[in-house]
Amino acid sequence: xxxxxxxxxxxxxxxxxxxxxxxxxxxxxxxxxxxxxxxxxxxxxxxxxxxxxxxxxxxxxxxxxxxxxxxxxxxxxxxxxxxxxxxxxxxxxxxxxxxxxxxxxxxxxxxxxxxxxxxxxxxxxxxxxxxxxxxxxxxxxxxxxxxxxxxxxxxxxxxxxxxxxxxxxxxxxxxxxxxxxxxxxxxxxxxxxxxxxxxxxxxxxxxxxxxxxxxxxxxxxxxxxxxxxxxxxx
Amino acid sequence: xxxxxxxxxxxxxxxxxxxxxxxxxxxxxxxxxxxxxxxxxxxxxxxxxxxxxxxxxxxxxxxxxxxxxxxxxxxxxxxxxxxxxxxxxxxxxxxxxxxxxxxxxxxxxxxxxxxxxxxxxxxxxxxxxxxxxxxxxxxxxxxxxxxxxxxxxxxxxxxxxxxxxxxxxxxxxxxxxxxxxxxxxxxxxxxxxxxxxxxxxxxxxxxxxxxxxxxxxxxxxxxxxxxxxxxxxxxxxxxxxxxxxxxxxxxxxxxxxxxxxxxxxxxxxxxxxxxxxxxxxxxxxxxxxxxxxxxxxxxxxxxxxxxxxxxxxxxx
Numbered sequence: 262x263x264x265x266x267x268x269x270x271x272x273x274x275x276x277x278x279x280x281x282x283x284x285x286x287x288x289x290x291x292x293x294x295x296x297x298x299x300x301x302x303x304x305x306x307x308x309x310x311x312x313x314x315x316x317x318x319x320x321x322x323x324x325x326x327x328x329x330x331x332x333x334x335x336x337x338x339x340x341x342x343x344x345x346x347x348x349x350x351x352x353x354x355x356x357x358x359x360x361x362x363x364x365x366x367x368x369x370x371x372x373x374x375x376x377x378x379x380x381x382x383x384x385x386x387x388x389x390x391x392x393x394x395x396x397x398x399x400x401x402x403x404x405x406x407x408x409x410x411x412x413x414x415x416x417x418x419x420x421x422x423x424x425x426x427x428x429x430x431x432x433x434x435x436x437x438x439x440x441x442x443x444x445x446x447x448x449x450x451x452x453x454x455x456x457x458x459x460x461x462x463x464x465x466x467x468x469x470x471x472x473x474x475x476x477x478x479x480x481x482x483x484x485x486x487x488x489x490x491x492x493x494x495x
Numbered sequence: 496x497x498x499x500x501x502x503x504x505x506x507x508x509x510x511x512x513x514x515x516x517x518x519x520x521x522x523x524x525x526x527x528x529x530x531x532x533x534x535x536x537x538x539x540x541x542x543x544x545x546x547x548x549x550x551x552x553x554x555x556x557x558x559x560x561x562x563x564x565x566x567x568x569x570x571x572x573x574x575x576x577x578x579x580x581x582x583x584x585x586x587x588x589x590x591x592x593x594x595x596x597x598x599x600x601x602x603x604x605x606x607x608x609x610x611x612x613x614x615x616x617x618x619x620x621x622x623x624x625x626x627x628x629x630x631x632x633x634x635x636x637x638x639x640x641x642x643x644x645x646x647x648x649x650x651x652x653x654x655x656x657x658x659x660x661x662x663x664x665x666x667x668x669x670x671x672x673x674x675x676x677x678x679x680x681x682x683x684x685x686x687x688x689x690x691x692x693x694x695x696x697x698x699x700x701x702x703x704x705x706x707x708x709x710x711x712x713x714x715x716x717x718x719x720x721x722x723x724x725x726x727x728x729x730x731x732x733x734x735x736x737x738x739x740x741x742x743x744x745x746x747x748x749x750x751x752x753x754x755x756x757x758x759x760x761x762x763x764x765x766x767x768x769x770x771x772x773x774x775x776x777x778x779x780x781x782x783x784x785x786x787x788x789x790x791x792x793x794x795x796x797x798x799x800x801x802x803x804x805x806x807x808x809x810x811x
Contacts, residue, residue, distance in 0.1 A: 264595030268581070275583060340579035340639065343543040344596045345569035493547050 262350040262357075265341070269328075269358025278327070279362055282320055286366040289316045294373050304381040306373060310391045310462045314455060317399060318431050322423025324362055325406035326416040328355045329485075334414050342493070348486045356407055356482055363399045367392065387464035394461020397474035398454065402427070404481035411488045430454050496521040496677045497542065497647060502551035504537050504701075511537045512548070513701035521646075524673035526692030526709070527681035530802055534701040535681040536576055539651050542679070543573040555647055569597065572645035572676075576652055578636025582625035586616060586635055589624060590642060599643035606642070614638045614668070629656040637665075641672075648672060650680035654687060666691045685798055699802040722761040722789060724773065728782030729755050736776045742767035756785060 273279040290313055297308040332338040341351050370392055377383045405426065410419040429436075433453045440446050450456070457470045497519040504512040512534045519525050527535050540546045542553050544560045544567065553560045560567045581589055590607045599606065611617050614634045619627070624635060633656055640648055650669070654662045669691050672678060682688050688695055689709050697705040726733055729751075737746045737759065745762040752758070763769050770787065777784050 264592055267595070268584075268592045271588070272581070272583065335580070335582070336575065336577045337579040337581055339540075339545055339573070339575045339577075340593065341596070343545050343568055343571070343573045343575075344593075345565040345598060346596060347565065493545070 262354045265354025266357045273362050283366055290369055304377050307462045315431055318427030321402045322406050322420045324359045325410050326420040328407050329411040330413050330416040330419045348489045352485045359403045367395050390464050390466045391462050398458050401474045401477035404478040408481040408485045411485045498554040500552045503549045505549045510701050521677055524678045524692045526688035526695045528688050529698040533698045536651055539649050543571050544568050570645055571647045572640035574636050574640040574650045580624050585623050587620035593639045593642045597643045610638045610641045630661050648676045648678045697801050704801045725758045725786035726782045727756055727785050740769050740772045742769050
């Protein structure tokens with residue numbers, strides 16, 4: 262697992278991927294920070310975090326599109342699958358690689374918090390809570406997108422599907438307001454990423470939200486392992 | 496060392512590998528021979544655990560690939576048909592990654608250095624893989640298989656894409672590795688297999704059609720020997736005279752050359768040596784022998800014969 266994690270991170274930072282992703286992330290978060298904090302004279306980062314939700318949905322497919330799709334295409338997966346490592350280790354290595362890059366991006370919020378601390382006293386507990394939230398959200402989205410990547414051989418297809426899924430997730434609120442059937446509404450309410458994430462941005466650390474994101478992450482990583490396992494048997 | 500029993504792999508209705516069984520002893524170099532699509536790569540992919548078999552077992556050094564995958568995979572170094580490389584890594588970084596991936600417990604730098612020296616990559620450590628030529632990529636793939644000194648090496652068409660000089664180096668390398676490792680390597684180039692292997696398994700349409708020592712195989716299959724003879728005489732008596740020689744079963748005119756030279760092919764049963772008799776017969780006829788050549792069936796002939804036979808069998 263360590264070897265794969267190291268290689269994944271190396272691959273992100275030796276190609277343009279890491280820098281492009283970081284640039285986009287910093288640009289939009291900076292924009293929101295300027296707009297909601299500096300111009301609005303506010304010490305609350307909640308709106309900044311809240312708006313980053315939409316940016317993250319589109320950035321994560323870019324981070325994860327390569328993970329399995331490219332390996333399969335170049336047949337380098339043969340080295341991984343014939344090495345004395347388990348499938349779980351391979352999937353976790355890939356997941357953690359993407360997650361580390363994402364976490365590095367998220368650290369920009371600590372910079373913003375420090376900037377705020379020069380002018381007002383930031384609510385550190387809220388900032389910390391939101392930081393945990395954004396990491397959990399990212400983890401679950403990365404797991405979903407890693408799963409999408411393992412299903413296809415083309416990283417472009419993986420990225421497009423991932424963004425499509427992101428679009429649907431971001432429109433869940435809108436969909437809920439459109440649909441009249443109660444039970445579909447209920448289901449959508451229960452899987453509404455935004456509503457779980459919003460609680461974090463308000464500074465509410467609830468066990469339900471944490472469990473939701475952690476279980477989505479675990480579920481999709483498990484699916485990814487199963488797909489790899491199934492491919493061997495077919 | 497390697498024990499393959501009743502291996503079968505189905506893709507839907509297609510049997511890519513059909514009930515293959517063989518075993519390889521420690522220190523043996525086994526050639527896997529067959530036309531494209533015969534099931535060589537599939538068999539190798541199953542042995543290395545990349546794909547699983549529909550039925551049958553593979554045991555490497557006492558451990559079974561499905562029951563103890565980690566333990567078994569640690570004993571195998573595998574070079575697939577397309578080397579599993581990461582194009583944007585440098586050669587050294589990539590080999591170090593494979594070292595970590597395989598969880599090898601040897602001094603890292605020394606071991607990677609040694610493997611690179613062995614396959615002739617010593618000066619290439621800092622090069623990025625995507626900038627390497629096909630031959631060098633193949634070497635990197637080979638080096639990757641050697642990382643960790645696995646007792647079993649499985650090489651799928653390792654010499655494809657190499658130039659003739661590199662091919663000779665590769666064969667030498669495989670031969671020398673065969674002293675310490677058990678090697679299975681596949682090829683559809685026959686001369687390569689006969690030059691490198693102790694033993695050959697020929698597969699065609701997913702089935703083993705021949706299994707034996709390289710030199711025995713070609714003789715045992717033909718049952719007959721052949722002599723190719725070029726004589727400077729256009730007299731028809733030559734054929735009659737040749738037929739009189741004891742042991743000769745068939746005489747055929749192959750072709751005639753300018754200047755009255757005629758080439759014959761003489762078949763004879765294999766326990767006789769007719770060369771002296773042929774010589775004295777030709778002297779009697781005053782038909783000087785310009786060239787005499789043993790026309791034993793080569794591995795090439797045998798291969799074609801075997802694979803064609805099984806094709807016919809498959810279609811019937």
